[in-house]
Structures are given as C-alpha cells and as structure tokens.
Amino acid sequence: MNTSPDPAHDAFAFQLAEDLRTISGRLKRRLREQADPGDFTASQKTVLLRLEKDEPITLSQLARSIGMRSQSLGEIIVALEGAGQVQRAPDPNDGRQTLLSLTETCRHRIQEGRATRQDWLYRQILGSLSGSEQQQLANALTLVRRLVER
Template identity: 65%
Template sequence: EDHRIAALAQGIRGVSGKLKRRLREQGGVGDLTPSQIAVLLRLEKDGPATTSELARAEAMRPQSMGTVIVALESAGLVHGAPDPHDGRKT
C-alpha cells in the first residue's frame, strides 16, 4: 500500500512539472506570473502593504518578492509611496 502511494505521488510530481513547463512555454511576453497575480489579488483584497509584509503573506523571501514588485512597477500595475506612519517604509 505504501509503495503504491509513493509511486502515485511520484507520478503526480512528474505530471505537475510537465504542466508547469508547458504553461510557461505558452505564456506570452505580457502575461503575469502566478506570483505577480497573487500579489495583485492580495493588494486588491487587503490594501497597501510593504514588500516584507507581502513576502510573509505569500511565504516568499523578501528578495524574491522584491523582484515580483519591480516587475509589477515596471508594468505600471503598482507603485510605492511613503508610509504615512513610518517614513522608513514604502
């Protein structure tokens, strides 16, 4: 029984990897990544947030979230503004 479960899990991982690769190949230049979409949805739902807050909420490293934010800023989808309560935050 455990062997069958392990084999099934391995098969699912293989199919999942192939699906991810196929979706990346099909994506156009202007398409958003899943991380970018998740950030936009979170900002829509919860309102303004810092990069660190978004990273925690999405279980990402702050550096990785920074890359997502830069791409969204470059596309004109988000912008940074000084935090009215803490000038060190954007």
C-alpha cells in the same frame, strides 16, 4: 481509505505519488509554454499573484507573506513599478505607510494569460480525449482536489 500496513499497497501509493508529481510538473511546464514570451520572472510572478490575492498591502506585509527580505523584494517592486504593473499609494489609515497594488494593465495581462492557458488546455482536452475519457479525467480531478484540499 486503507490504513493497514501493506508493503505492496505502500509501493503502489508511492508510485502514484511520483507519477502525479511528474505529470503535474509537465502540465505546469506546458502551460507555461503558452504564456507570453515577455512574461515575468518566477519571483515577479510570485509577487504579482500575492498582490492580486492580498492587495492593497505594505511592502513589509508582502515580504512576510512570501518569505522574502524587504530589501530583495524592493528591487522586484521597483522593476514591476517601472514596467507599469504595480502602483504605490499612501495608506489612508497611516500616512507613514505605502500600499502596493496591481495596475489595471497588470490585471488585464494576468487575465489574458490565464485565458490563453485555459484555451490551450480546453483544446487539448477536446482534441485528445473522448467523452468517456473526459469523464474519467473529471473523476480523477475530484480525487486530486481532495488530496490538495486536505
């Protein structure tokens, strides 16, 4: 790790940051293209992914965790509930509260979407990169992982 002030090194690191941001955005868009055209809105995806991680959870807890007002979130939940993706159940510890969770249908849909995107990426790697390039990619991912997990 280089900590000395070096304008050339700083410019190089800045360009790397820009390239990585741009490429990761393109990859995200390409993966999104593989999704079912009837996929969810960005807000709905945020809610579903948070529910998948933290369920069961109350509406107010969910709103706080994603930085949204409960009223706005309520509209999203109603739409997802109507689409059979989210379900409500009474909180066994506090009858005044309602807990939100994903339906089995939604869990299955999320898994299928991930599998579709994973398969597309796998085919791209297999069809576009040689064995040594795949190893270079693995090495680069180790470095990217270190950047994100720091």
